[in-house]
Amino acid sequence: MTVSYALLGLLEGSDRHGYDLKQSYDRWFGAAKPIRFGQVYRTLAQLTRDGMVEVVGVEAGAGPDRKRYSITPEGVTDLDAWLGEPEDPQPQLQTVLFTKVVLALLSGRPADEFLDQQRAKHLAAMKALTKARRAAASTQDALLADYQLFHIEADLRWIEHTVTRLATLAEEVRDADPRRA
Amino acid sequence: MPILVGRDLYKSFGVTPALCGANVSVDEGEILAVMGPSGSGKSTLLHCLAGILSPDQGEVHYQRRPRSGSNEHSNGERIDTLPDRKRVQLRRTEFGFVFQFGQLVPELPAIENIALPLLLAGRRRKAALAAAAPWLDRLGLDGLGPRLPGELSGGEGQRVALARALIAKPRIVFADEPTGALDSVAADQVMELLVDAAREQGTSVVLVTHEARVAAYADRTVLVRDGVDAITVGAP
Numbered sequence: 001m002t003v004s005y006a007l008l009g010l011l012e013g014s015d016r017h018g019y020d021l022k023q024s025y026d027r028w029f030g031a032a033k034p035i036r037f038g039q040v041y042r043t044l045a046q047l048t049r050d051g052m053v054e055v056v057g058v059e060a061g062a063g064p065d066r067k068r069y070s071i072t073p074e075g076v077t078d079l080d081a082w083l084g085e086p087e088d089p090q091p092q093l094q095t096v097l098f099t100k101v102v103l104a105l106l107s108g109r110p111a112d113e114f115l116d117q118q119r120a121k122h123l124a125a126m127k128a129l130t131k132a133r134r135a136a137a138s139t140q141d142a143l144l145a146d147y148q149l150f151h152i153e154a155d156l157r158w159i160e161h162t163v164t165r166l167a168t169l170a171e172e173v174r175d176a177d178p179r180r181a
Numbered sequence: 182m183p184i185l186v187g188r189d190l191y192k193s194f195g196v197t198p199a200l201c202g203a204n205v206s207v208d209e210g211e212i213l214a215v216m217g218p219s220g221s222g223k224s225t226l227l228h229c230l231a232g233i234l235s236p237d238q239g240e241v242h243y244q245r246r247p248r249s250g251s252n253e254h255s256n257g258e259r260i261d262t263l264p265d266r267k268r269v270q271l272r273r274t275e276f277g278f279v280f281q282f283g284q285l286v287p288e289l290p291a292i293e294n295i296a297l298p299l300l301l302a303g304r305r306r307k308a309a310l311a312a313a314a315p316w317l318d319r320l321g322l323d324g325l326g327p328r329l330p331g332e333l334s335g336g337e338g339q340r341v342a343l344a345r346a347l348i349a350k351p352r353i354v355f356a357d358e359p360t361g362a363l364d365s366v367a368a369d370q371v372m373e374l375l376v377d378a379a380r381e382q383g384t385s386v387v388l389v390t391h392e393a394r395v396a397a398y399a400d401r402t403v404l405v406r407d408g409v410d411a412i413t414v415g416a417p
Contacts (some may be wrong), residue, residue, distance in 0.1 A: 116411070119412070123396065123414040124414055153393050153394050157393075
């Protein structure tokens with residue numbers, strides 16, 4: 001979903017070839033995972049079918065695709081609407097951590113040890129990211145590292161919070177487990 | 182090599198235990214973060230290491246700068262049992278301090294606050310102020326020298342406090358929640374300046390914080406829980 005809007009946003013500045021779009025996408029959003037050519041072309045085809053994008057020319061450009069794409073007025077409206085709509089906060093990793101904690105407690109494994117290991121891993125990741133941010137060549141790179149730092153920090157706060165409530169949680173988990181009822 | 186070692190430290194306030202057998206060591210030039218939730222004993226640990234508080238049990242050893250030609254014993258000097266006067270002297274000559282709220286002298290302009298450790302050490306006023314001046318520039322405080330602490334922002338005040346902690350080239354800076362009252366941008370700025378300045382002059386830092394983002398600037402993090410050092414993250 002985000003990829004379609006990212007491509008629409010990139011097209012809003014100027015008409016572009018697929019190859020060119022991939023380069024721009026990777027530069028701005030592909031630090032963690034570059035986009036594949038196939039996905040760029042599939043997404044463009046879908047956007048064209050939906051009337052958000054149109055082919056405005058077929059001519060020589062870099063890469064195998066010779067089509068030049070342009071955003072349509074419908075595409076601009078759709079992009080506007082997407083940008084204006086706040087996202088649901090995504091718990092992301094926390095659901096995995098939460099599942100592990102409950103499973104550990106359910107199975108009688110030490111959840112605090114698991115949380116300690118997770119904390120150490122989070123702290124180590126934050127040290128590495130802080131180092132990377134301080135060495136960042138651009139504000140863009142620094143802000144990307146900051147984004148990750150703040151999210152990892154949020155996980156850590158949850159870990160700290162959970163550690164102090166483990167005993168209560170363990171009781172509840174035990175009480176709710178049918179095998180022990 | 183460790184220059185400060187706290188061994189098996191216990192400290193209670195009345196019936197409330199704050200430290201229950203904590204072990205911490207700080208290497209030369211190392212930036213060590215001490216993390217933990219409020220009430221975990223991390224500030225008490227800092228106060229014991231810095232010779233502000235005496236532990237009920239346990240020992241704190243400090244290795245002074247080797248004097249040229251001397252070959253001092255490797256255990257260092259036990260500082261937790263020193264008489265008050267000697268501990269004050271040690272703190273003034275070997276250590277620097279930064280606290281959550283700058284604790285600057287409100288009646289003195291920024292430049293004089295920075296120069297304070299030198300003035301207390303008996304340096305002449307003119308020389309002390311001359312030594313303080315470059316710190317304004319270095320910490321992005323140009324033109325703020327004549328301002329009183331009340332006329333500075335939180336971040337500016339903490340940077341003045343940093344300069345004051347570092348100006349006498351202490352061996353160790355103890356920083357207790359130095360960014361606790363700052364927003365994240367000012368906090369990053371203070372941490373970057375602290376880390377850079379400490380590295381430049383080879384000063385060790387003991388940084389107490391409950392914020393992982395702040396601890397991430399350190400070489401190593403010790404997590405304190407229930408008065409005990411629980412986990413260590415980073416190079417040993």
